Amino acid sequence: MTEEHHLFAESAFQFFEAELRPHIDAWRQAGVVERDFWRKAGGAGLLGPAMPEQFGGAGADVSFDAIVGMAQTRAGDANWGWSAHNIVLHYLLAYGTQSQQEQWMPGLVSGDLVAAIAMTEPDTGSDLQAIKTRAQRDGRDYVINGSKLYITNGQTADLIVVVCKTDPSGGARGVSLLVVEADAAPGFTRGRNLRKLGLDGADTSELFFSEVRVPGRNLLGEEEGRGFVQLMSQLPWERLMLAVLADASMESVIEDTLAFVKQRRAFGQRVMDFQNTRFKLAECRTRHNVTRAFVDNCMVALVQGELTAEEAAQAKWWACRTFNRVVDECLQLHGGAGLMLEYPIAHHYRDSRFARIVGGTEEIMKEIIARSMDSDDGHP
Ligand SMILES: Cc1cc2nc3c(=O)[nH]c(=O)nc-3n(C[C@H](O)[C@H](O)[C@H](O)COP(=O)(O)OP(=O)(O)OC[C@H]3O[C@@H](n4cnc5c(N)ncnc54)[C@H](O)[C@@H]3O)c2cc1C
Structure with a gap:
């Protein structure tokens, strides 16, 4: 760790001590981290430090993400689903088009938007190629049908990267990643917040997609079949x-x-x-x-x-x-x-x-x- 890492770690820890530790028990009881905390964390520069400055990040390297997690742990918490949110930020950074990055990254970095990544399904987890959630092209849109299970931030997410089959006969090459904007997706519903062993304050859910129409421009990257x-x-x-x-x-x-x-x-x-x-x-x-x-x-x-x-x-x-x-x-x-x-x-x-x-x-x-x-x- 460099001097810069240590300074960032200390300021992250101070933030978590003041804004997170006092609420851990309440959030465990509620089964979910309070929404406003995401905005506070964004304001403190803890969401996406590795994202480019033009989108509100610090343009740092990925080791600064690790420091956020270490500081959260040091402050006694494992519940806040920052990690899943951060994964989506990195997907956008690596594969998002310029307009996708402009559209979503600032909100994710500020905490106005919360993200989830939805791979696992009721019938498959480890064997990712066996997913059944289907995204079928219909004109300029995709229509998604299927369900996902055990999704972190499932109750709170505004933006969900959904792993879909765009070509069910294509094996790994038939998998694509589609971004679903929860507020603009009729047919999308959230199941209950699942009760589990530990991580009581982390919301984990089943998600359902029934004839959910998303614009073709929500395909992550520009080419279908690159998801795997x-x-x-x-x-x-x-x-x-x-x-x-x-x-x-x-x-x-x-x-x-x-x-x-x-x-x-x-x-x-x-x-x-x-x-x-x-x-x-x-x-x-x-x-x-x-x-x-x-x-x-x-x-x-x-x-x-x-x-x-x-x-x-x-x-x-x-x-x-x-x-x-x-x-x-x-x-x-x-x-x-x-x-x-x-x-x-x-x-x-x-x-x-x-x-x-x-x-x-x-x-x-x-x-x-x-x-x-x-x-x-x-x-x-
Ligand atoms: C708290 C929590 C949060 C989660 N958050 C997310 C999330 O945000 N997004 C998401 O997509 N998923 C999420 N998951 C799902 C998680 O990633 C899966 O549970 C995990 O990948 C295992 O898949 P599975 O549960 O279907 O188990 P299975 O794949 O059914 O595995 C059952 C058993 O079989 C074994 N097994 C399977 N294949 C093999 C093999 N080839 N060789 C040897 N053994 C094998 C496994 O190791 C395991 O012991 C979450 C799960 C939990 C519990």
């Missing part, structure tokens, strides 16, 4: 972001646990004084440091445009699995307090499990890595 390639090109950094969040969460969990075991007493001594506690925390610290070294390395590669899909997959499965292991060990050191929701560790435990599934499951990550090992040049 577009998704695959972005997934490595999206996965690295999940690794960064797992890594930052691990750090918080270890710090919280250290504070707890140093003040909690049993058998006339601090819990910290038991050899078991010391060894467990030593293992956690080592696991965290080893993870951070690899994730940092991947971040440098990403900024230099050299991160490979298999490195990102390694970072994702390793960091998320290690985080799950560390959080479990740390909860154990809390005793009964670890199960009480007034302690951060209990929330970390509940909120951490999703990481091994979302953004590509652990098994799919290993499949990507193994495929690269099974090819002649070491790459899939």
Whole structure:
């Protein structure tokens, strides 16, 4: 991290401490982050720091996005769905036409618009090519029919990038990305806010599309059938972001646990004084440091445009699995307090499990890595 990174991290953290931390419990109860918070975060320059200045961004590199996530984690939150919103910004940056960028990017950067990315469907998640949501050309429009499941920001999103089949017989080449503007899409409906294990304040929904007509100009990029390639090109950094969040969460969990075991007493001594506690925390610290070294390395590669899909997959499965292991060990050191929701560790435990599934499951990550090992040049 450079001096600039540290300054940005500190100002992001101060913002989250003042504007996010006090509301975490209320948003968990409500099942959704208050809409106005998005605008405040936009005003503080936290939505799309890597977007061009002409659209309200800071023109920084993608490592500044990672800092937003790290600061959010440090302030004790994993619920605010900034990450999905940020993915859409990067799709627009990479594939959007000039007019698409002009139309949507300023609102997304200011927080006036909230975004979601809708890939998963009731019948398919990992096997993205098997999606059924259909976008059929009709004159100058597309007509979308289908449904999506487990969509982050599903209740709040104004702009939804929907992964559709424009040519059902075309396999991966039949997939396209269409931007649906929720307010201008009769036939689009949101299902209920799904109840889930952890991340109580993050709205996750099913979305329905029935004869939803969107203008042809809402096709992301100018060419039909590029959706699968577009998704695959972005997934490595999206996965690295999940690794960064797992890594930052691990750090918080270890710090919280250290504070707890140093003040909690049993058998006339601090819990910290038991050899078991010391060894467990030593293992956690080592696991965290080893993870951070690899994730940092991947971040440098990403900024230099050299991160490979298999490195990102390694970072994702390793960091998320290690985080799950560390959080479990740390909860154990809390005793009964670890199960009480007034302690951060209990929330970390509940909120951490999703990481091994979302953004590509652990098994799919290993499949990507193994495929690269099974090819002649070491790459899939
Ligand atoms: C909280 C949350 C938020 C989410 N947000 C979004 C979002 O914003 N947008 C979005 O599009 N999706 C989102 N998802 C969906 C998420 O990305 C999928 O759940 C995930 O990709 C797995 O897909 P699936 O649930 O269909 O599981 P499946 O694909 O049905 O997998 C079931 C099991 O089979 C295993 N499996 C599948 N294929 C293979 C294989 N080839 N080899 C070995 N094992 C395999 C999997 O690893 C898993 O263990 C979200 C999910 C959650 C829980």
